[in-house]
Amino acid sequence: MHRRDFIARSSAALAGLMVPDILKAESPVPAKKNESDGRIRVGLIGCRSMGWGDYAEFFKFPEADCVALCDIDEGVLQKRAADFEDKTGKKPKLFSDYRKMLADKDIDAVVIGTPDHWHCLMTCDALAAGKHVYVEKPLANTIAECEIMEAYAQHYGKVVQVGQQQRSGLIWQEMKKYLDSGRLGRIAKVNVWANFQYASILEAAPDCPPPAGVDFDMWLGPAPQRTFNPKRFHGSWRMFWxxxxxxxxxxxxxxxxxxxxxxxxxxxxxRVMASGGNFAYPRNVAETFDTLSVIWEYDDFSIQWSNVAAAEAGPYGKAYGLEFCGTEGMLVANRDGWEVIPGKGSKLEPASFQPDHKDRTNHVGNFLECIRTGRLNTACTMQNGSFCAKFAHLGNIAARTRSVLTYDPATHSFGNAEADRLLKPEYRAPWQFPKI
Ligand SMILES: NC(=O)c1ccc[n+]([C@@H]2O[C@H](COP(=O)([O-])OP(=O)(O)OC[C@H]3O[C@@H](n4cnc5c(N)ncnc54)[C@H](O)[C@@H]3O)[C@@H](O)[C@H]2O)c1
Known part of the structure; x- marks a missing residue:
């Protein structure tokens, strides 16, 4: 049998969430079908890559009415406005300030496809404005942000889907069923790896003025003030803390x-233990580690992470994947499929499953269905997204502080001053950390 833990939900009493007046709906708004014409009007915040990819899925559903785009890069905004018109023959409403989109009472739901440092503020503001939220993963850039987002979701009772779309994929649902059957025996360890070169930045660039049409101050938002640098901008921002x-x-x-x-x-x-550094490329411009190993230890199993952002190869010929190590055999998976490899002398039958590549379509469909039916238990809830993001951040914090850490969710602390400083970001004025 595997170890089985159950979700502990925060039951903290939540009162008086501090939100700007402009964003206040007649809150708290119950999650129920409240759209007058039966269609769900959806806006997109952050249009360049994944946000647009998500939004393109919404176009496939007749119950979704895609109506508005928001971006701080005028070039991206105009390009996506043209793409929108090509798809629908209609012009979307355009915004450069997400708060104005949130103040639009005609919009029922928003997709948040901005960089991670924006997810918390935008999600909290959107929930407070009465919108349902599809927010990209990782839920937030710090543990404290994940926690306040959970509190907001609980308080406002709107539908939240976190963009961990694998939960909606048949291949992964079948994998889970297989694991739950217990056939793999006792699972002692799960190895997880991702070796992608894009996480190393090999050439530096000088700071310079932001490109024309980019509101860089609004791109930075709550992040520390700094001059523009193209290596810390679209796409590659994910390699800077x-x-x-x-x-x-x-x-x-x-x-x-x-x-x-x-x-x-x-x-x-x-306990969490980790080792990280730019060992593959010592002159790596990225702050995050091209080489990282993490062990998350439970009472009777461990989860281990490895990345080397250099050669795109790895165990079983896969650049990324996960391997459940059971007493009867291994289950090896990635988005191309999974297979069971029986252990030596095991009576386990080999098994395998191929993907249908509908993970994201299903995930968006599930979000819309939850809004239509007033259900809050989406395929990837706020709690699911929060737990996983916090879990990943633990690895980075252990590596950055070179410490063996235990996080206590009750006290919101590691009991280690250096690690505790990495729990919560200092928001740059005038932005304020969402408050209870
Ligand atoms: N679910 C997945 O499989 C998946 C895949 C890729 C990326 N993602 C996630 O999607 C998010 C976006 O990643 P990306 O690769 O598309 O990044 P990106 O840099 O390509 O695009 C981000 C967009 O957000 C815009 N933006 C930034 N600040 C804004 C603001 N204040 N208001 C409005 N727009 C703003 C930028 O101008 C840009 O157009 C990230 O959280 C990332 O982790 C998820």
Whole structure:
């Protein structure tokens, strides 16, 4: 039998959430079908890459009415406005300040496809404005942000889907069923790895003025003030601590989510140990680690992470994946499929499963269905996304502080001053950390 833990939900009494007046709906708004024409009007915040990819899925559903785009880069905004018109023959409403989009009472739900350092503020503001939220993963860039987002979701009762779309994929659901059957025996360890070169930045660039049409101050938002640098901007921001957490929070949350889901665990590990550095490329411009190993230790199993952002290869010929190590055999998985490899002398039958590549379509469909039916238990809830993001951040914090850590969710502390300083970001004025 595997270890089985159950989700502990915060039951903190929540009162008086501090939100700007402009964003206040007649809150708290119950999650129920409240759209007058039966269609759900959806806006997109952050249009360049994944946000647009998500939004393109919404176009496939007749119950979704895609109506508005928001971006701080005028070039991106105009390009996506043209793409929108090509798809629909209609012009979207355009915004450069997400708070104005949130103040639009015609919008029922928003997709948040901005860099990670923006997820918390935008999600909290959107919930307070009465919107349902599809927010990209990782849920947030720090543990404290994840925790306040959970509090907001609980308080406002709107539908939240976190963009860990693998939870909606048949391949992963079948993998979970297989693991839950117990056939693999006792699972002692899950190995998770992702070796992607994009997480190393090999050439530096000088600071310079931001490109025309970019509101860089609004891109930075709550992150520390600094001059523009093209290597810390679109796409590559994820390799700088102020905006992202490198491979373990980028690819990692998808795969770690499957490890945690497969092990049915939602409690914090007993200890976290890690080692990280730019060992593959000593002159790596990235702050996050091109080489990282993490061990999250539970009472009777461990989850282990490895990334080397250099050669795109890895165990079983896979650049990324996860391996559940059971007493009867191994289950090896990635988005191309999974297979069971019986151990020596085991009576376990080999098994395998191929993907249908509908994870994201299903995930968006599930979000819309939850809004239509007033259900809050989306395929990847706020709690699911929060737990997995916090779990990944633990690895980075252990590596950055070179400490063996135990996080206590009750006291919100590691009991280690250096590590505790990495729990919560200092928001740059005038932005304020959402408050209870
Ligand atoms: N679920 C997945 O499989 C998956 C895959 C890739 C990325 N992601 C996630 O999607 C998010 C976006 O990643 P990306 O690769 O698309 O990044 P990106 O840099 O390509 O795009 C981010 C966009 O957000 C815009 N933006 C930044 N600040 C803004 C603001 N204040 N208001 C409005 N727009 C703003 C930028 O101008 C840019 O257009 C990240 O959280 C990332 O982790 C998820």
């Amino acid at each position: 102020d905006y992202g957490g490198g491979l373990v929070t980028d690819w990692g949350v998808h795969l770690l989510d499957m490890a945690l889901w497969g092990m049915n665990t939602a409690s914090m590990p007993r």
